[in-house]
Amino acid sequence: MKHLLLIVTLLFVGLSYSNDKKGDNINDPFPKEKVVKTEHSVEINGRDIDYTATAGTSFVFNKKHEKIGNIYYTAYTKDDAKSDRPITFAYNGGPGSASVWLHMGTFGPKRVVMDKEGFMPTPPYQAVDNQYSILDLTDIVFIDPVGTGYSRAGGKGTNKDFHGTWEDIETVSEFIRLYLTRNNRWSSPKFLAGESYGTLRSAGIAYHMGQNLGVNFNGIVLISSVLNYTLDEFDHGVNIQAPITLLPTYTATAFYHKQLGNRFSSVDEAINEAKIFAMNDYALALLQGDNLSEEKRQSVATKLSELTGLSKDFILLNNLIIDMGQFVHNLRRDEGLTLGRLDSRFVTEEVDAMEQPGYRDPSYMAIHGPYTETLMDYMRSELKFESDLVYHILGGGVGSWNTKDLARDSFDMSRKLRHAMLRNPSMKVFVANGYYDMATPFFSTEYNFSHMGLPKSLQDNIMMTYYESGHMMYIRKPDLIKLKQDLNDFYQFSLSK
Template sequence: MTRPAVALAVALAAAALPSAAQDRTKDTPPVATQHAVTLGGKKVEYAATAGTLVLKDEDGKAQASVFYVAYTKPGADPATRPLTFCFNGGPGSSSVWLHMGAFGPKRVALTDDGQPTPPPAKLVENEGSLVDLTDLVFIDPVSTGFSRAADEKNAKQFHGVQEDLTSVGEFIRLYVTRNNRWGSPKYLAGESYGTTRAAALANHMQSKLGMRLNGVVLVSAVLNFGTIRFDEGNDLPFPLYLPGYTATAWYHKKLAPELQTSLTKTLAEAEAFAAGEYQQALFKGAELTDAERKTIAAKVARFTGLSEEFVLRNDLRVEGQRFMRELLRDRGRTVGRFDSRYLGRDSTDAGERPEYDPSYAAVQGTYTEGLNSYLRGELKYESDLPYEILTGRVQPWNYGTASNRYLNVAPALRTAMAQNPDLRVLVANGYYDLATPYAATKYTMSHLANDRGLLGRVTMTYYEAGHMMYVHRPSLVKLRADVAAFLQKG
C-alpha cells in the first residue's frame, strides 16, 4: 500500500469513529438483550444490559465514561432481590475474570483442570453463575475494559487508591440511584486488588455515601500488602508464603512420602512450623547459631521440596519468584504465580526467576477472545475501542498516604464491620495461589480485630486451585455453593 493510500485509510477510519468527546461525555444507551441459562437443572431467565455511565463533577462536567455489564431478573422485587457489584484488581484489570470465569451466566470454556482449549475461544453456560440468586453488575474501572477518562491527559486522577475508591463508589451510587435500587440488599465481590478495593469501599460507601452493605466477597484477597512484599527488612512474607510452597510441592510430588498422603494434614504441619520455629528463627537473624540455621534450613527444605543447600544460600528466606524457578529446575520447568499447578518452560534452565507466568499465559488469550466475541455477538454491544483486559495504562498507581509504608485496608474493613453489625464477609482462598497466598490472608483476617464477635462474621473457604480458583471446574462448583450459602443468609 502506498503512503497516500495509508493516509487515506487512516483518515477514513478516524472519520468512522465517534470523537473522543462524543464517546466519553455522554452515557452510551445500554444495549438490552434477553437470555436464559440452566442452573441446577432449572431454567433461569435474565436480562443483560451493557453500556456506560458518565461520571461528572458537581458542575456537570464529564470526568470519565465507565463501562459495565449488568444481569437482572425481569419482574423481581427490588426490595428483596440482592444486587452485587463485581470487579477485579490489578491495579489495571477489567472485570473479565469474575465476569467470564466465576459469576456471569456464560464462561470461557476450559478443560476441567483449567487448561485452555484450542483457539478461537468458546463459551459455555456457567454452572457457577450467581444470576439466579442476585442481580450482578460487572464494573470496569477507568482505563480498563472500555472505560476511559473524558480527557486522557487527566486520566491519572483515577489511578490511585483513593481516586479509585471515589470513582468506583460514585459509579455504584449513580447506578443504584438511576435504577431505583437503594432499597435492595447490596453486596460487593472483588478479586485480587479488587479485594483491596472492596474492603476499603465498604467503609467509603458507608461513611461517605451513606450506603450500607449486606456483605463483601473477597476472592484471593490482599488487604495488608506487608504480608506479600519481599522487601529487605520485611520477614513477614516468608512464613506466610511457606504453606503455599508446601501445597505446590505436594501437588508436584516433591515432598517426602510421609508428607504426600494428605494435603490438608501436611498444610497443617507446615502452618505450625511457619508460625512457630520458622518465624522465631527469622526473628533471631544473625543470632542464630550454625546448628540452629542448619536445623531450620532442613525443615524449610522438607516443607518446600527445595534443597537444604538452596535454602541456606538464600539465608533461609526464599522469595516467591526464586521458588517458582527452583522447585522443578531438575525437570526443566517453572511453576505459575497465579496458580502453581501450571508449568512453564524458559529458554534456558539457568535463570533465577521465571521468564513468564504460565498460569496467566494459559488464560490471557482465551479470556480476551471470549470476552470480545461475547460482547459483540451475544450482548450486541459495539465499540471500536480496544477492551483493556489487564493494562499498564493505570501506572504509576498513586498509593497516597501509603506511599512510604505498606498499604493496609484491613482497618477500613474492620471499621465498616464495627459500625454495621449486619455486614458479613466471605474470603475465598486457593491453596496454589502464589500471588496472594492463603496463609497471608488467614494472618490478615485473624488480626482484623480482637472482637471475636466481629470475626464470627468472617467466613473463610479454601479450594484446591490457585488465584483464579474458578478455572478449576471442581473449585468453580464449590465456590458457587459457598457464595450461594453466603448470599442466602441474607
C-alpha cells in the same frame, strides 16, 4: 510507594501508560452514554432464569458534577424480580484488569470452557451457559474501572482522576451510587465482589460509601484477597512476614509437583504441618536473625527442605529465606521448568529459568487467550455492544498509580474494612483462598484477618473457604462447583435476620 508499584507490576505484567489528557478515546467530543439491552435465559440449579443483559457506559462525575470519564459495565437483572432482590457489584483487580475474569469465569451467565483442571484447551475457544452463575442469588453489575475495558477518562477528567488507590475507590463508588439512583435499587440488599486488588478496592468502597455516602452493604465477597501488601514484600533482614506466610503455599505446591516424597498423605496434612512450623520454629529463627545458633540454623534448614522440596544447601545459601521468584524458578529447575505465580500447578519450559526478564507466568498465559477471545465474541454477538476502542483486558490503559494515600494507611486496607464492619456490624465477609496461589497466599490472608482486632461477634461474620487451585480458583471445574455452593451459603448467611 515504590513497594506497591513493584508489587502491582509483578501482579499483572504488561502494563503501559499513556499521558494523553483524555486517555485513548477515539471519539471527539466526549461520547454520550450508550446502553444496549438484550433478553436471555439460563438454567441454574435446575431452574430457568429469564434475565435482561445491559451492556453500556455510564458517566463519572466530579464533585462539581462535571463529566470526567465513563465506565463500561455489564449488568444482569432477573426479569419480574421482587424489589428486595439483592444486587452485587463486581470487578477484578490489577489495578489494570477488566472484570472479564469474574464475569466469564464464575459469576456471569456465560463461562469460558477450560480443561477440567483449568488448563488451556485447544483454540478456537468457546463460552457456554454457566449453570454455576450466581444470577439465581442476585442481580450482578460487572464494572470496568477507568483504564480497563472500554472505560476511559474524558471531558474535564484525566487519568490522574482515576489512577490511584483512593481515586479509584471514590470513582467506582460514584458509579455505584449513580447506578443505584438511576435504577431505583437503593432499597435492595447490596453486595460487593472483588478479586485480587479488587478486594482492597472493596474494603475501601465499603468504608468510603458507609462513612461518606450512607451506603451499607449486606456482604462483601473477597476472591484471592490482598488487603495488606506489606505481608507479601520480601525485604531481607526487615520483613519476616512474607517468608513465614508463604511457606504453606510452597509446601502445597511442592506436594502437588511430587517433590516431597511420601512424607504426607494429603495436601491438607502437608499444609497443616507447614503452618505449625511457620508460626513456631521458623518464625523464632527469623526473629533471631544473625544471633541464631548454628545448630538451630541447620535444623531449621533441614525442616525447610522437607517442606519445600528445595535442597538444604540452597536454603542455607539464602539464609533461610526463599522469596517467591526463587521458589518458582528452582523447584523443578533440574527439568528446565518454572512454575506459575497466579497458579503454581502450571509449568512452562525456559531456556534459563533464572532469567527474570524472560519470565512469563504460565498460569496467566493459559487464561489470557481463551478469556479475551470469548469475551470479545460474546459482547458483539450476544450483548450486541459494538465499539472500535481497544478493550483493555489487562494493562494497556493503566500504568502509573498514585499510592501516597495508601501509604498513609501503612499499605493495609484491612483497617478500613475493620472500620466498615464496626460501623455496619451486620455486614458479612466471604474470603475465597486458593492453595496454589502465589500472588495472594492464603496463609497471608489468614494472618491479616487474625490481626484486624475485631471483636468476637464480628469475627463470626467472616467465612473462609479454600480450593485446590490458584488465584482464579474457578478455572478448575470442581472448584467452580464448590465456589458456587459456598456462595449459596454465604448469601443465605448474609441475608438472614
